[in-house]
Amino acid sequence: MAGYNGRGVHGQVVDAIGRSIVRGDVPQGATLDLAALQAEHDVSLTVVREALKVLAGKGLVDARQRRGTFVQPRSAWNLLDPDLLAWEITPATLPRMLGELEELRAIFDPAAAALAAERRDENDIALLRARFAEMEGAADSASATTADLAFHRAVFSATKNELLARVELLARSLFEERDRLVHEHVPGSAALALHGALVDAIADGDAAAARRATEDLLGRASDDAATTTHTKAP
Structure with a gap:
């Protein structure tokens, strides 16, 4: 199953960040550094933000003023999402x-x-x-x-x-x-x-x-x- 990894640069970033969250490389509750993600994946800040919007739709991340974008607890994840199942x-x-x-x-x-x-x-x-x-x-x-x-x-x-x-x-x-x-x-x-x-x-x-x-x-x-x-x- 190709998943997001087969959907261009945007998809590759969704796949990489989503996989790192689901597999615990980025812990629950952690605040994400968007500039660091931009540099790590060598993409524009727009691509990072769009990727995070997709992950927010899956319940993996959320954003708050003053706190920024952070990883949600597992209880908030859409565990039946096909991509989450693949990443896990x-x-x-x-x-x-x-x-x-x-x-x-x-x-x-x-x-x-x-x-x-x-x-x-x-x-x-x-x-x-x-x-x-x-x-x-x-x-x-x-x-x-x-x-x-x-x-x-x-x-x-x-x-x-x-x-x-x-x-x-x-x-x-x-x-x-x-x-x-x-x-x-x-x-x-x-x-x-x-x-x-x-x-x-x-x-x-x-x-x-x-x-x-x-x-x-x-x-x-x-x-x-x-x-x-x-x-x-x-």
């Missing part, structure tokens, strides 16, 4: 975050699969089969990760519930990191057949079978992820 991934935080992702999926994924089976239409079925075919044809871990993410996005889309679909969107950076690790270290995972069973259950309109297939997938995903928690994140 480190070798130290990855095991905890993957554990939290498993808990999140256990709550949402089976229900989403059941709804998808109840509400899917022919276009959804066609898309799911196409995404599954992409998973089957993935030639390397990168393409397998892309196909896996697209498959689950199609499941959530078939629920016809936009808020559920946003759950996947919000956690996409963590899903991507998890899938990347699994597809790099557990090639030919048995989960592929389980994905196929989920497609069939949704296509058949069988909500109970879709829920069971998803629960089986989550169990497999937990086993696969357990073999990767020692792997360092970027």
Whole structure:
């Protein structure tokens, strides 16, 4: 996931400052020196200020007269912001975050699969089969990760519930990191057949079978992820 780092100079500054705050290099409560940030990133003061506006929208910083711009406490951060999730991934935080992702999926994924089976239409079925075919044809871990993410996005889309679909969107950076690790270290995972069973259950309109297939997938995903928690994140 490119995040702000792929959005030009402005985006690179947002990414760099945001990452330093989220990862604790700049402590909560610290007042930011805008001139120092300008010199550090070799950009104009306007770029720094615009970057801080973006970070303020994410709850990371705020500004007050006489105090200047300062780092907000973590309780004020928008922790579901996709960029914050991406910035927080480190070798130290990855095991905890993957554990939290498993808990999140256990709550949402089976229900989403059941709804998808109840509400899917022919276009959804066609898309799911196409995404599954992409998973089957993935030639390397990168393409397998892309196909896996697209498959689950199609499941959530078939629920016809936009808020559920946003759950996947919000956690996409963590899903991507998890899938990347699994597809790099557990090639030919048995989960592929389980994905196929989920497609069939949704296509058949069988909500109970879709829920069971998803629960089986989550169990497999937990086993696969357990073999990767020692792997360092970027």
